[in-house]
Amino acid sequence: MTINRRTLLGALTAAPAAVLVSGQALAQDTAQATTQATAPVTGLPPVLHQFSIGEARVTVLLDGHLPLGTQLFANFDAEKANAALARGLHQMTPAGLQIPVQAYLVELGDKKILIDAGTADLMGPNLGAMGAGLAAMGVNPSEISTVLLTHMHPDHAGGLVAADGTAVFANAELVVSQVEWEFWHDDAIMASVPENSRGFFQMARMTVAPYQNRLRLIAGEASVLSGFTALPLPGHTPGHTGYMLDSGGQQLLFWGDIIHSTALQFAFPDWTIAFDTDPELTAATRHKMLDRAATDGLLLTGSHIDFPGLGRVLRQTEGYAYQPAPWQFGL
Known part of the structure; x- marks a missing residue:
């Protein structure tokens, strides 16, 4: 699957609905998109870093990984x-620059x-390995106590639901921003976008539907679990959220999709992409977080930073740079 301007014609006619989906899904109606989203997951080998x-x-x-076409960058x-x-x-x-898609298991x-x-199999054969990673660790999905969502795009929420529409994580509480939840569940917003883009909303709703009796909506900067603080990082989506982990006097920021391209967006923070709901706000949030990370020397990780995506931000004369963390021995 290649993400490029051609595959995004439907999405780009409705900026609030623009999410990472395949060209096939863009062309399908809601029912077809839902069918695609619940198809069997293809097998990929597990890749882990601890x-x-x-x-x-x-x-x-x-x-897994996907190519990000240069046509998608504003101001490219x-x-x-x-x-x-x-x-x-x-x-x-x-096809563009290859970027990873990553999820995280925190054992505390x-x-x-x-x-x-x-993603499960929402976005083609080069993605969907998160479940294989858990299995390789010997972790059963029923052992997951909480799922913290950064946002409801399918490369972040697709793996929540099984092919039969049931919850993959049967015992987990789902935590998501109230702003994010309300955006994707707003019938008026969905009705305002082109018909062939409404499947985006249906996919977002479908992936979280099995968790409605175990749902916690959060607002603002707040403690969500022992050791975890939610940080609103709006722009990429209205309720895009990061999570700060504090443990044993150390901190790690999970900042979701603040950066999509390690190669380009640290150097050029104003280069937003077509999937950013509010490009101006996205850039402002990115500048704020890059400045904070560089000033405070924050250790951070992001869903699309080069695997394993652990490092810090360095300030440059123009823009910023990413410094990956060294391998941690003796875990």
């Missing part, structure tokens, strides 16, 4: 992009907490 933060053990679960400048790419090892392919005390849930 490290500790205080008393917590964090496992990065690589769900080929000369600047080529100069940035020349400073590193990222390769531009005809007797709790197993999942941050985002991957």
